[in-house]
Amino acid sequence: MSDHASSTSSSAHVLRVAIIGGGLGGACLLRGLLRYPHIVADLYDARPQFRDEGSALDLSEAHQEVLRALDPALDACLDRAGAVYSSVALCVGTATTSHRGIDVSGLPIPGRRTVGRQALLDETLADVPPYLLHPNTPIATVSGAAEGDGGSGGGAAYLEFVDGTRRRYDVVVGADGTESLARSVVMSGQGCSTGANGGDDEDLAHKPVPAGSWVLPLVVPLARAQQAMGPGYLDPQNPCRAGWIGDGIFMQHDFINHGRDVQISLSAMLPPPPAADSRQGSYPGGAAAAGPTWAKLFTHEEFEATFAQNRSPACQGMVKLVQSVYTIQITGIVQMQHVPTRSYAKGRVCVLGGAAHAASPCHSAAAGLSLEQAMVLSTLLGHSASSGIGIRGFTQSGHDVEAALPQYALQAYDAVCRPRAEQVVRAASDITNTLMGRGGGERAKDLDPVSIAERLRQRWPAVHNLHVTGLQNAAVDIMEQFIAEDSKW
Numbered sequence: 053m054s055d056h057a058s059s060t061s062s063s064a065h066v067l068r069v070a071i072i073g074g075g076l077g078g079a080c081l082l083r084g085l086l087r088y089p090h091i092v093a094d095l096y097d098a099r100p101q102f103r104d105e106g107s108a109l110d111l112s113e114a115h116q117e118v119l120r121a122l123d124p125a126l127d128a129c130l131d132r133a134g135a136v137y138s139s140v141a142l143c144v145g146t147a148t149t150s151h152r153g154i155d156v157s158g159l160p161i162p163g164r165r166t167v168g169r170q171a172l173l174d175e176t177l178a179d180v181p182p183y184l185l186h187p188n189t190p191i192a193t194v195s196g197a198a199e200g201d202g203g204s205g206g207g208a209a210y211l212e213f214v215d216g217t218r219r220r221y222d223v224v225v226g227a228d229g230t231e232s233l234a235r236s237v238v239m240s241g242q243g244c245s246t247g248a249n250g251g252d253d254e255d256l257a258h259k260p261v262p263a264g265s266w267v268l269p270l271v272v273p274l275a276r277a278q279q280a281m282g283p284g285y286l287d288p289q290n291p292c293r294a295g296w297i298g299d300g301i302f303m304q305h306d307f308i309n310h311g312r313d314v315q316i317s318l319s320a321m322l323p324p325p326p327a328a329d330s331r332q333g334s335y336p337g338g339a340a341a342a343g344p345t346w347a348k349l350f351t352h353e354e355f356e357a358t359f360a361q362n363r364s365p366a367c368q369g370m371v372k373l374v375q376s377v378y379t380i381q382i383t384g385i386v387q388m389q390h391v392p393t394r395s396y397a398k399g400r401v402c403v404l405g406g407a408a409h410a411a412s413p414c415h416s417a418a419a420g421l422s423l424e425q426a427m428v429l430s431t432l433l434g435h436s437a438s439s440g441i442g443i444r445g446f447t448q449s450g451h452d453v454e455a456a457l458p459q460y461a462l463q464a465y466d467a468v469c470r471p472r473a474e475q476v477v478r479a480a481s482d483i484t485n486t487l488m489g490r491g492g493g494e495r496a497k498d499l500d501p502v503s504i505a506e507r508l509r510q511r512w513p514a515v516h517n518l519h520v521t522g523l524q525n526a527a528v529d530i531m532e533q534f535i536a537e538d539s540k541w
Contacts, residue, residue, distance in 0.1 A: 069433065097228075103170065114518040299499065303318050
């Protein structure tokens with residue numbers, strides 16, 4: 053087996069970072085790291101092309117600021133990717149109720165700009181030097197040590213590729229989704245944070261479980277959507293992200309690609325598992341059901357019946373659009389999530405986005421978290437790379453402080469991002485239940501517009517209100533505190 057260093061400078065102060073996963077979280081982290089001259093990062097993905105599939109992003113003003121904090125040029129990427137400014141409208145509509153509007157005034161609605169994931173990913177990577185991008189590069193294993201690699205005192209992490217080659221990095225970031233290779237390293241020896249059942253908890257820490265709902269996004273040209281839904285609902289001169297709340301269902305459409313395309317998104321609750329599993333603790337969602345869990349399959353008749361309660365032309369038009377694309381069997385994507393764990397980092401390896409947690413796709417809660425985490429991590433690694441030059445001293449365990457700086461950065465990343473993620477995941481789960489008419493706890497209030505608006509006002513700020521500079525400063529302060537507590541000079 054050959055053992056290669058990454059294609060970086062040999063300078064002792066260069067920080068070498070490997071990012072596994074070519075979705076938006078990994079790509080935005082790469083853009084953030086490229087702003088620091090002492091960091092060289094490689095982006096890996098096993099697929100032939102970098103892909104990010106799923107619902108379009110609804111970016112709040114705060115998360116647009118996160119993109120600018122990662123790299124000011126990402127604002128121009130949003131423009132080139134066809135991001136659309138739009139208003140937001142919500143209403144309740146079921147077989148037994150007339151369509152009743154919901155007052156969304158005063159809500160931190162994340163509908164300032166809507167953009168397709170793949171379009172934004174393509175623009176984000178367009179200006180990255182090609183030698184840093186490694187698609188079609190499957191990785192066999194990830195390994196990492198906290199300390200004591202070759203006497204450096206700082207540790208190292210390694211990627212072993214399927215062709216037998218091996219590369220050494222100072223930091224490895226797993227941004228490769230719910231089945232992340234890096235997650236197995238970080239979660240080794242730790243179970244879920246809410247249980248104490250030995251091996252069962254360890255399994256729950258490693259494996260995602262269904263979050264309780266499924267979603268089916270579909271993008272069609274504007275003219276085709278207007279033909280199916282009626283032009284009255286789709287005015288490109290007045291773009292609106294409109295959603296319909298039903299009894300266990302939610303239907304929505306958005307404008308993307310400069311208003312030339314329409315994304316529809318249909319979602320519904322999954323039936324409850326046969327029996328509750330106490331191992332899941334208080335985290336939303338349930339234990340893994342028997343059999344395949346990633347898809348919900350429908351015949352055309354079953355799919356139509358699922359959304360039959362809402363008879364508006366727009367909603368029935370969305371159903372017909374899905375039926376016209378899925379000619380044999382309709383596939384909804386079951387939303388998966390990880391239970392809380394004790395850490396997002398171990399040694400020189402950390403996880404980001406879906407590799408660390410999963411959140412409801414509702415109004416881009418999961419994507420927003422990934423962007424926040426990329427910003428915090430790039431800030432901390434940039435701080436460790438620039439402030440570490442010339443540091444002299446040793447940790448309590450006798451290792452060189454300068455060499456251990458990346459490890460302090462990952463500790464601070466976990467301390468800041470994990471509590472934030474757990475808060476957002478819970479809030480996003482409540483928002484999803486609310487938008488599917490199941491959030492009030494009393495059936496009389498589940499579909500009441502006033503009650504829905506009140507619950508959204510309580511939960512939406514937890515997802516989308518964010519002090520970006522404050523978050524960055526807090527992360528750096530925590531890193532400095534870790535260094536001070538563990539150092540002797």
